[in-house]
Amino acid sequence: MSILPIAWAYDHVRLIDQTRLPVEFSYVEIRRAMDMVTAIQTMIVRGAPAIGVAAAFGIALAAQEIDTEERQEFLEHLETVATALRHTRPTAINLFWAIDQMLNTARQTVGPMGFLQEKLIEAAQNLAVDEYHTCVTIGDQGLACLPTQPQRLTLMTYCNAGALATAGYGTALGVIRSAHNAQRLMQVYVCETRPRLQGARLTAWECVQDRISATLITDNMAGYCMQKGLIHGVVVGADRIALNGDTANKIGTYSLAVLAHTHQIPFYVAAPLSSIDWTLSNGSQIPIEERDIEEVYKIGDQWLTTPGIEIFNPSFDVTPARYITGIITERGVVPPDQLQQLQP
Ligand code: MRU
Numbered sequence: 001m002s003i004l005p006i007a008w009a010y011d012h013v014r015l016i017d018q019t020r021l022p023v024e025f026s027y028v029e030i031r032r033a034m035d036m037v038t039a040i041q042t043m044i045v046r047g048a049p050a051i052g053v054a055a056a057f058g059i060a061l062a063a064q065e066i067d068t069e070e071r072q073e074f075l076e077h078l079e080t081v082a083t084a085l086r087h088t089r090p091t092a093i094n095l096f097w098a099i100d101q102m103l104n105t106a107r108q109t110v111g112p113m114g115f116l117q118e119k120l121i122e123a124a125q126n127l128a129v130d131e132y133h134t135c136v137t138i139g140d141q142g143l144a145c146l147p148t149q150p151q152r153l154t155l156m157t158y159c160n161a162g163a164l165a166t167a168g169y170g171t172a173l174g175v176i177r178s179a180h181n182a183q184r185l186m187q188v189y190v191c192e193t194r195p196r197l198q199g200a201r202l203t204a205w206e207c208v209q210d211r212i213s214a215t216l217i218t219d220n221m222a223g224y225c226m227q228k229g230l231i232h233g234v235v236v237g238a239d240r241i242a243l244n245g246d247t248a249n250k251i252g253t254y255s256l257a258v259l260a261h262t263h264q265i266p267f268y269v270a271a272p273l274s275s276i277d278w279t280l281s282n283g284s285q286i287p288i289e290e291r292d293i294e295e296v297y298k299i300g301d302q303w304l305t306t307p308g309i310e311i312f313n314p315s316f317d318v319t320p321a322r323y324i325t326g327i328i329t330e331r332g333v334v335p336p337d338q339l340q341q342l343q344p
Helices: 033-041 048-065 071-086 093-108 113-145 172-181 198-209 219-227 253-262 336-342
Strands: 006-009 012-016 027-030 153-157 185-191 214-217 233-236 247-250 267-270 316-319 326-329 332-334
Touching (some): 006 048, 006 113, 012 048, 027 033, 027 048, 033 048, 048 093, 071 113, 093 113, 113 267, 153 219, 172 233, 172 267, 185 198, 185 219, 247 253, 253 316, 326 336
Parallel strands (some): 153 185, 153 233, 185 214, 233 267, 267 326
Antiparallel strands (some): 006 012, 012 027
16 A cells, blocks of 8 residues: 655645544645644654655745745745744754755746746655655665575564655665565564654554554563564664764664664664754754653543653654664665765
């Protein structure tokens, strides 16, 4: 099954509502740029490459909203929406990268405003298509670097770095999909990923849709599974990678990496080059989003704890490069200390 979380539908954007999966598969129709800002903030669409693509469509929608032949006024409106989009989620660099791509297209395109409007829809669509092909290539690159023994591997993944988190196929789950397609996958262990349960809700759903053999575990079972020798490799996605290979990804990724290191299990990060922040020398400079504490004290409407308790909810952590075996990109797989070789 082809899962497309973001699609242009003639004059608006159609998003799969990721807050409702797997209980309900439904779409949200986004017609105004500011509604895209809300959709990213509320995680109707989430996952680093997906929020980049969604933001690109947000800029395309902004262009449709403005009725003027004044180029300066047109560009200023795009900048206003771009600022709102940039303030939605701070950690994934793909968001900022995609917005910059779109603004550059707008600045470099000459002609009447109607032509610019069309060009921006086309640019967002191209970005989505490129993102999809990039993920398929990451899947192939990842498959080639997985341990050669045993023939059928049991892999572990975290959060959702699948089709839903990209423009289809996925990064970490893309590697797992490619392994499945090549009959090199025995099983994937999916960590539930508290607090928002992207593993239990989204990765599990994708695996079931695509008939990938998957086992769901709670996050605190990962060490046990590794100690028992059940896991041959861990593959996760990334929200932002610093020049030295330090990698920000969903909170809990760092704990998995330390566990994998202790058990001498290879730990891979799969991400497009657009997830690399070439301006940051190390991971301590990556901004970490803190989200509403309600995500921790409640599941749905259900309270999990007692009112009055203090709560901390960082949404991402940074895995130091020394725990990462390889970074899988569309241009090849490198150890983290050789990431700079890939710099465009
Ligand atoms: O908060 P989320 O759900 O947007 O976090 C998603 C992740 O951490 C993913 O692992 C990451 O964005 C990579 S997605 C290909």
